[in-house]
Amino acid sequence: MITPPADDVLNFMSHEQESQEKIRKLENELDVYKLAIDRLQSKYNEAVKESEALKHSVKGCRVITLIDGDGAIFSGDFLSQGQQGGHLAASSLLNSITQFLSTNYGADSYEIWVYLFYNKRGLTDTFGRVGLGSLAKMFDDFSLGFNSATGRFTMVDVGRGKEAADAKLKDDIRLPQTFKIIFGGCHDAGYIPSLHSQMTAGFRDKLILLKGYTQMAPGIAALDLPTLEIPGLFMSHKLAGGSRWTTSPNQTVTETDTVLDELSKISLGEADEVDPTGSSYSRVLQRAPTISNSRERSAHELSPPTEANAEGAHAPLPRGSRHPDPYFRLSKQKPPPCTLFYLSNCKLGSSCKYGHDYLLDESHFEEMRESARLGPCPHMNRGEICTWGDACCYGHTCPHLSKCPFLKAGKCKFRGAAMHKDPAGS
Incomplete structure (x- = not known):
């Protein structure tokens, strides 16, 4: 057996010590890098959370409910109770919307606004025509109760101004704060072009339909939008009265x-x-x-x-x-x-x-x-x-x-004594 020279052994041991020292330094540097990476990862995670929170705040959770009250008519059970019925209807609507949103889009602090546009004269005429005159008498009290239930719920008499719902839809759906638009006009196929327009513009995901009548208008259901139905809140069928003037078989024609x-x-x-x-x-x-x-x-x-x-x-x-x-x-x-x-x-x-x-x-x-x-x-x-x-x-x-430009010329067909008088105070 050949024994290596003493110098070679000493050299080997010296190199070993140097290598061990380098390893320790590298390990220390690695620990420093790991610590820096951990800190960077932590800051990155915080930045992601802040970004998500910012996106959420910009996106908003504002939910606008637009209802055409000439077709989505509150049920007689609510209308007959006057102001109390208005409160109950508003509460039922709010709870149902909140539950629907939480179930389908997750629990959140939704800010729910409701705008109900209606034609008071048209509705009361219809109630009278179908024998529901008692509901017509309670309608003002019901509206008062509904409007006072919360500051975000509003019933507005717009006459025949159905464009109010269309205009509100077009304005609010484009706002980044608007999370969803719940549209209660499923009885009227006349809204189809407006809904189509918003869907084409890229806002399909913001639209939800609110059913009034059990049967939706042709073409509305075909839009294939999410639909909210609240049993018992609205009348389930259209009101259709008989003729105002009828002639019995033995009655003289007047x-x-x-x-x-x-x-x-x-x-x-x-x-x-x-x-x-x-x-x-x-x-x-x-x-x-x-x-x-x-x-x-x-x-x-x-x-x-x-x-x-x-x-x-x-x-x-x-x-x-x-x-x-x-x-x-x-x-x-x-x-x-x-x-x-x-x-x-x-x-x-x-x-x-x-x-x-x-x-x-x-x-x-x-x-x-x-x-x-x-x-x-x-x-x-x-x-x-x-x-x-x-x-x-x-x-x-x-x-x-x-x-009337025809009155002085005697050509107006409204000939009654009071048929051209302006309302008092006008």
Whole structure:
């Protein structure tokens, strides 16, 4: 066995010691780097959390609920309780929305706003027409209770201003603070273009539908949007009353009946020709004077139709067998719906050139009512009292009141003594 020289052993041991020292230094440096990495990772995690919190604050949890109150009508159980019913309805709506959001999008501090737009006159007219006059009397109290339930819940009478819901939808859906828009207009296919527009603009994920009636309007369900349904909160079916004027088989045809027969020949399209500036009058109003003088007609003309001449003319047609085209006004349908058939009593039956077979919702009825009011009430035109009062489907005052351009020329068809008086205080 050969023994290495002593110098070689000493050299080896010296190198070993140097190597061990270098390893210790490297290990110390590695520990320092590890500590720095841990600190950087911790700061990175904090930055991520802050970023998520910032995104959340910018995104917001504001939830806007827009309701067309002419189709999403609160149930009679709530309306009949007046202010208390308004409070209960608001509470039910708030709790249901909160639960729906928490279930589908996670629990959060949602800021829920509700805007309900409605036509008070249209609703109360409808209640009276279907025998729910007691609900009409409680409606103001109910609205007061609903509005006072929380500062973020508002019921607004906008008349026929359905564009209020459209405008609110367009404005709020674009705000980054708006998390969701809950839209309660499922009864009216007229909202489809507006909803389509927002979906095309990239806001589909913000939209939720709120059902009023059990049956949604054609095309609304096809949008395939998330849907919230609150059992018992809204009336489940459309309100549809009978005719305001009816004639029994043995009843003599009155002057009013003759007026109704004649006005049934007037289409919504003609009514639309009224210029709000007063530059022209529609044929609806031009026809009315010849009708109001029907007392000059012979007894034969005012007598009830005989069985022979009534055959076929009074044959009933099915109500509600087709929907209006949602992209056109009623006056532009082919043919336009018959105003008297839906608002009163059209006796022309199958001989009427206007449609008796449309399935209409309350917004359509209100459009018809507004058009019909452009024609004078026969009783008021003769200076008599109209027993129907505010429920009458014809106009009790000239649309232009004292500013009517036809009044001085004696050509206005509103001839009653008080039909051009401005409201007190105007």
